[in-house]
Amino acid sequence: MFTVRAQCANSLGRAGTLKLAHGRVRTPAFVPLATRGAVKGLDAQEVAGLGYELILANTFHLMLAPGAELVQELGGLHELMRWSGPIITDSGGFQVFSMGHGAVADEIKGRGRRREEEGRILSIDEDGVRFRSYVDGRERFLGPEGSMAVQAALGSDIALTFDECTPFHVTREYTERSTARTHRWLSRCLRWHEEHGPKQQAVYGIVQGGVEQDLRRESAQAVAASRCDGIAIGGSLGRDKSQMHEVVSWATGELERQAPSRPRHLLGIGEIDDLIACVELGVDTFDCAVPTRLGRHGVALVPEPQARWRVDLFKGRWSHSREPILEGCPCPACARGYSRAYLHYLLRAHELTAVRLLTIHNLSFVARLMGDLRAGIEAGRLAEVAAALRAGAAPQDSAA
Amino acid sequence: MFTVRAQCANSLGRAGTLKLAHGRVRTPAFVPLATRGAVKGLDAQEVAGLGYELILANTFHLMLAPGAELVQELGGLHELMRWSGPIITDSGGFQVFSMGHGAVADEIKGRGRRREEEGRILSIDEDGVRFRSYVDGRERFLGPEGSMAVQAALGSDIALTFDECTPFHVTREYTERSTARTHRWLSRCLRWHEEHGPKQQAVYGIVQGGVEQDLRRESAQAVAASRCDGIAIGGSLGRDKSQMHEVVSWATGELERQAPSRPRHLLGIGEIDDLIACVELGVDTFDCAVPTRLGRHGVALVPEPQARWRVDLFKGRWSHSREPILEGCPCPACARGYSRAYLHYLLRAHELTAVRLLTIHNLSFVARLMGDLRAGIEAGRLAEVAAALRAGAAPQDSAA
Secondary structure, eight states: OEEEEEEOSSSSOEEEEEEETTEEEEESEEEOBOTTSSOTTOOHHHHHHTTOOOEEEOHHHHHHTTOHHHHHHTTOHHHHHTOOSOEEEOOSHHHHHHTTSHHHHHHHHTOSSOOGGGOEEEEEETTEEEEEOTTTOOEEEEOHHHHHHHHHHHTOSEEEOOOOOOOSSSOHHHHHHHHHHHHHHHHHHHHHHHHHSOTTOEEEEEEOOTTOHHHHHHHHHHHHHSOOSEEEEOSOOOSSHHHHHHHHHHHHHHHHHHOTTSOEEEETOOOHHHHHHHHHTTOOEEEOSHHHHHHHTTEEEOSOGGGTTEEETTSGGGTTOOOBSSTTOOSHHHHTTOBHHHHHHHHHTTOHHHHHHHHHHHHHHHHHHHHHHHHHHHTTOHHHHHHHHHTTOOOOOTTO | OEEEEEEOSSSSOEEEEEEETTEEEEESEEEOBOTTSSOTTOOHHHHHHTTOOOEEEOHHHHHHTTOHHHHHHTTHHHHHHTOOSOEEEOOSHHHHHHTTSHHHHHHHHTOSSOOGGGOEEEEEETTEEEEEOTTTOOEEEEOHHHHHHHHHHHTOSEEEOOOOOOOSSSOHHHHHHHHHHHHHHHHHHHHHHHHHSOTTOEEEEEEOOTTOHHHHHHHHHHHHHSOOSEEEEOSOOOSSHHHHHHHHHHHHHHHHHHOTTSOEEEETOOOHHHHHHHHHTTOOEEEOSHHHHHHHTTEEEOSOGGGTTEEETTSGGGTTOOOBSSTTOOSHHHHTTOBHHHHHHHHHTTOHHHHHHHHHHHHHHHHHHHHHHHHHHHTTOHHHHHHHHHTTOOOOOTTO
């Protein structure tokens, strides 16, 4: 299902092709979030039009509404969303545990506060998590087999196994116990999938192990030793970017030794510098709320490393600016000539049009960046391309 | 600026072409609202793509934010919105008076409650209305000359003169006094425009007169006797549709006698049966929040007269429906195959994608309906086309 087309000589970076039930995906690739079955504000055809081949939908949210049975009855998630390409579904583990140690989500996802919708955990045991639904207040249960069953009903191309996303501020012992349970759940998920899962659905195991080098390595070995089709890297990745890159390198380094031909997905990471760094560390696919969430908050992605690749159009300094979001950007928002002043005004006026235009711009920016990284790998010059992007080169999508 | 291309033999219905500074508009036409400088959720190119040639923006809201001076500094409203076609701006009279007799807006616009954003009137006199801005709490003033100055700065193709939108539940005497003042303001607006207004900007006077036949007729005569380029019909149009159609017929009947070659705009009317009826009464253009506002509330327009051409996709009965919004509809939402069940689910999940798809569908539906009415007039068979649409025929845009 995965072919490495080009491998960097000086790094773990590689370009490949994922062959999935609904089509192929050129990697490295960013995967936009269609959390509840829609990329917020866009429809499926627009997402495809921005150059995306793979999207991620959320098991936890979709099992609560509209419900896995209903999605299945309506022809599956592809049919429901009218998305004809591949879909990856997460396992729901991250969301279901976030209800309990809410702070984990905040740490990893950079959120300031717990969201109301996260519901409430009632109990956790070896079989999974009992919780109260934020949709209707009913008691629900999610565990390894249940997660796989939901993902089978949704009909995704890639299912993720059920895991506990280990928090950061826990003891080594906690991390150890939690990681071991994630490995037991991996076996249960694979067993369930073998007996009941759709044959054409790929399954990714998840590497945990927190920020402990030996636990990350062991986890990577354990997952690589399983029959999973691909491998995701999850959990707490550390307190800052340099630790995060180190933790990812432990995992990908071990995976390169143990399972070089299996695709690797990094969960929940997607800031521009992290995408560049982790492509060099051998990650094939990434999902993250950052580009779309920033857009909803009025922030546009621009090639300005010193500003974390961000410009906040909500700020008063843009009220008179006739500049486009990004000069020369081919995305529909820039190509149509909307000025920063217009977007600033629309954001302040709470007009949906602004959110949508910024979402489109940001997703286009990231798609072009990933295209450049792919092209760099294929041309044997990833380091050069990465250095240029890090220095503030505008992404060109040279792979298009 | 206006050419009648076809006139019905048995009704006042007519098809024409408006030639404006930024292009031509085929009439009869519906005019979508870009109240604050954007059709909610869409960008200008998308609105044009749905077949619209003219949009309406709001003087009151735009003078408060971002402000007329800033819009002018940024190159005018066309440049700001990146809309290359004609724009009509209302005068702000409706909004500014709505702050005082808020109930007027509710009566005419079918709103259940006053909106917070409507601010507060401080005083009204012969020169205009002093009020408190809902944006920043500052004291502001709007009167005939000020309204024309704002519209000049916005650079619209059609400016409306400043009027008082007479409420429904007032005495005949109040209506008489109010209408007389609107006529004095018409003269002041035209004088200001002649001295200071952009030469290429057309000015429409406004017929008031409430539901009094003689006052409506006199108002139509007074406006027709002025040098205005076109004529809008405003104010309270009655307690129900049949009274509304009667009031419109008084105005258009008189205008047909006094100023047959000037274009006629009906303010704030846009339900499907009203569009059909008022085209037969000789209205050339219409603006209304209905198609876009319904979309934001989950209601789609469908050819079902017995259901007021509406289907409420928020309702539970659609949760399992694989039907599209409207079978055979060529709009992007229907053509891409989104089901009622998907839209229902997205509406319940508060996903913006649903609002946007329904807005697109509704605007496309109305554009096609108006196209059919135009084609009917041009073919000398408006009565037949109107009867078919009233009986539930799906609009085909036979004029396209």
